[in-house]
Amino acid sequence: MAPQFFFPGSLRQLLVVLLKLTLSCAAPAKTTDGTLCTARGPASYVLVFTGHWSPQTFPKQYPLFRPPAQWSKLIAVTHNAQFRLWQEGAPASQGAQSFAEEGVTAEVVKEAREARKWRAVGSMYRTPGIPTGTGHSSTELLLQPRNPQLSLMVKVIPSPDWFVGIDSLNLCEHNDWRQEVTLDLRPFDAGTDSGFTFSSPNFPTNPPENITQITSQNPNHPANSFFYPRLSELPPLATIRLTRQDRSPVRHNSLSNHIQPHDTTPKRFSETPLDCEVSLWSSWGLCLGSCSKGGMRHRTRYILLRPANSGIPCPELEEQAECRPRNCPEKH
Structure with missing residues (x-):
């Protein structure tokens, strides 16, 4: 095909592409739900x-x-x-x-x-x-x-x-x-x-x-x-x-603008209860006293997290029990 017949068609295609690009740049912005923002002005x-x-x-x-x-x-x-x-x-x-x-x-x-x-x-x-x-x-x-x-x-x-x-x-x-x-x-x-x-x-x-x-x-x-x-x-x-x-900002500084709010009343929320958390029990200790006379043994645990805001209080941190013969130290 001769150049004089090919050039006008190419020019028309180029104009169509430029027109579509111009219209897409000028079109209102699509929101996340696919609708257009057609508000008049900022x-x-x-x-x-x-x-x-x-x-x-x-x-x-x-x-x-x-x-x-x-x-x-x-x-x-x-x-x-x-x-x-x-x-x-x-x-x-x-x-x-x-x-x-x-x-x-x-x-x-x-x-x-x-x-x-x-x-x-x-x-x-x-x-x-x-x-x-x-x-x-x-x-x-x-x-x-x-x-x-x-x-x-x-x-x-x-x-x-x-x-x-x-x-x-x-x-x-x-x-x-x-x-x-x-x-x-x-x-x-x-x-x-x-x-x-x-x-x-x-x-x-x-x-x-x-x-x-x-x-x-x-x-x-x-x-x-x-x-x-x-x-x-x-x-x-x-x-x-x-x-x-109702008005636009008098002075616009996009990186450091700061205004004090008119209403600074703190919002009230209910307190969050925090329950006490304790560790696992330690191993039982040796008997204290004579087994034949009711010797005692002890074990302990410690607080991991103290309660707050009316949370469940901590349980006992020490426990004792009467010794049994197998818990008594051997005599030498």
Whole structure:
């Protein structure tokens, strides 16, 4: 076929491809359920993170020093369905791992900036850490229809690789933005560090496991700091509240914006009872006294975990019994 007949057809195909690409870039973002966010314009929110980690709600192995119970900085990302900061049941990314283990945000920021190149990520936000287990941090968020989802993480300090967070929360409902959202947060294990307790040493999980939620009975091991077999589920470790504003933020700083919340009244939860835990009995000791005159022998056990919040008290730690002939030391 002569070039003059082939060129117009190729040009038409090229124009069709360019038109489809332009339309796909301009199209509204699809949410996780397949619907489109067709809201007119952006939406501004105030995000308030509240920690509820106290000795009353989580008395087992509650960290009091070196370091005491506290929260890392909060890192949040606005994005669409093409990006995941973290996901339950999936392996942690390098960024999620470094943040869950050490509270370092450099890798998370790097991953989000890379995703921003293909417009999968809108903005990133950080708030300061909270030096106690109970307290507040907050920031303003600006979400665009193209990136209507919100994901965030806050590390539990101290812990091996535990965190609380939100995965791909969609704040756009078809043609409008949600007015207010409140979510209770419970702990997750990033699956990259092996440890049952808050103060467990750094021992990498090899090979790494998927991100899983920590529950009152999972991991099902008495050493687990969140192991409360009497509870059907753990109390909320923290809460996130998102409130839409009528105005846009006056000044937008995506990495250091911080606002004090208006309502700082602590949320009340019922106390979690912690039952006493004791060791196994020691071996019986030698007889004290003459066997023929009713000599006695003793054994002991010790407290592994003291009770709290009206939990079952500790049993007797010493027991004695009358000697029998086979328990008496032989005479030489």
